Amino acid sequence: MTTSSTSSAHASGTFRIGGDLEVNRLGYGTMQLTGPGVWGPPKDHDEAIRVLKRAVELGVNFFDTADSYGPYVAEELLKEALHPYGDDVVIATKAGLTRTGPNEWPPVGRPEYLRQEAEMSLRRLGLERIDLFQLHRIDPQVPLEDQVGELKKLQDEGKIRHIGLSEVTVDEVQAAQQIATIVSVQNLYNLQKRDAEELLDWSTEQGIAFIPWFPLATGGLTGSDSPLSELAERKDATPAQIALAWLLKRSPVMLPIPGTSSVDHLEDNLRGAEIELTDDEFAELSKLGS
Ligand SMILES: NC(=O)c1ccc[n+]([C@@H]2O[C@H](COP(=O)([O-])OP(=O)(O)OC[C@H]3O[C@@H](n4cnc5c(N)ncnc54)[C@H](OP(=O)(O)O)[C@@H]3O)[C@@H](O)[C@H]2O)c1
Numbered sequence: 254m255t256t257s258s259t260s261s262a263h264a265s266g267t268f269r270i271g272g273d274l275e276v277n278r279l280g281y282g283t284m285q286l287t288g289p290g291v292w293g294p295p296k297d298h299d300e301a302i303r304v305l306k307r308a309v310e311l312g313v314n315f316f317d318t319a320d321s322y323g324p325y326v327a328e329e330l331l332k333e334a335l336h337p338y339g340d341d342v343v344i345a346t347k348a349g350l351t352r353t354g355p356n357e358w359p360p361v362g363r364p365e366y367l368r369q370e371a372e373m374s375l376r377r378l379g380l381e382r383i384d385l386f387q388l389h390r391i392d393p394q395v396p397l398e399d400q401v402g403e404l405k406k407l408q409d410e411g412k413i414r415h416i417g418l419s420e421v422t423v424d425e426v427q428a429a430q431q432i433a434t435i436v437s438v439q440n441l442y443n444l445q446k447r448d449a450e451e452l453l454d455w456s457t458e459q460g461i462a463f464i465p466w467f468p469l470a471t472g473g474l475t476g477s478d479s480p481l482s483e484l485a486e487r488k489d490a491t492p493a494q495i496a497l498a499w500l501l502k503r504s505p506v507m508l509p510i511p512g513t514s515s516v517d518h519l520e521d522n523l524r525g526a527e528i529e530l531t532d533d534e535f536a537e538l539s540k541l542g543s
């Protein structure tokens with residue numbers, strides 16, 4: 254296993270979100286910092302704070318969060334751990350999913366609700382402007398122009414810098430592009446689950462950031478029973494590192510945001526930025542997906 258303590262997100266290379274926000278490509282997703290069912294506070298509050306601080310020490314400067322994680326818990330922890338943020342720290346938050354209980358996420362895309370959530374995220378995060386504000390889901394009951402149009406208004410008012418979408422098709426992004434500039438998409442994507450290939454290829458051509466959620470298949474690609482174990486052993490790495498190295502090699506616009514509630518796993522994951530896969534290894538791994 255690769256154990257260098259100097260591993261850092263810097264080794265993953267950089268990407269400019271929206272052409273002007275430079276981040277190290279290997280980021281961190283905050284959803285695991287909440288209670289079971291992404292509901293309520295974390296089991297170990299102090300470890301959650303340590304994870305966030307350690308991430309910054311190890312060069313992570315791209316954090317993905319949402320109003321709905323907890324709800325509110327993940328954003329509050331980010332502020333508690335990292336505020337005042339370093340100049341290079343980019344926080345991407347989201348709105349558009351409400352919470353009615355553990356594991357329940359009804360979408361609400363009414364413009365007045367999206368505006369309220371943007372205002373509340375600004376307050377919870379302690380920011381004057383949100384760097385990347387993502388529509389968590391397109392609400393099928395609300396016209397797209399009302400949802401994206403409200404984000405455009407918030408952008409024009411200086412409350413958000415860039416706009417992103419989540420769980421979308423190429424057609425939906427193109428429709429949204431008629432209303433506002435879309436700089437990122439965030440879809441379910443990992444080595445095993447690759448339904449979003451078409452969106453990824455299109456985003457790569459367009460230079461739009463592609464943020465894969467569940468990059469470790471919620472842990473399915475990590476343990477000793479991972480389908481990546483054999484190659485991991487050969488490369489003196491862990492399965493999680495191989496999963497992340499594969500994503501990073503897949504496209505230059507790929508910004509993985511692995512989530513974890515533990516400093517040990519965070520450090521493990523960040524070493525994935527240093528693993529170099531040969532073209533043959535990449536091809537061998539690619540056969541595992543669907
Ligand atoms: N846009 C959307 O709709 C959407 C949906 C879901 C998630 N997201 C975002 O995507 C991020 C990533 O997704 P995720 O956190 O749910 O899933 P993930 O990154 O695929 O996997 C996280 C799971 O893997 C475990 N894990 C992490 N590193 C590990 C390691 N090195 N060794 C062993 N186990 C490890 C974690 O457990 P431990 O805590 O024990 O490490 C956790 O159970 C979220 O945090 C969130 O920001 C977005």
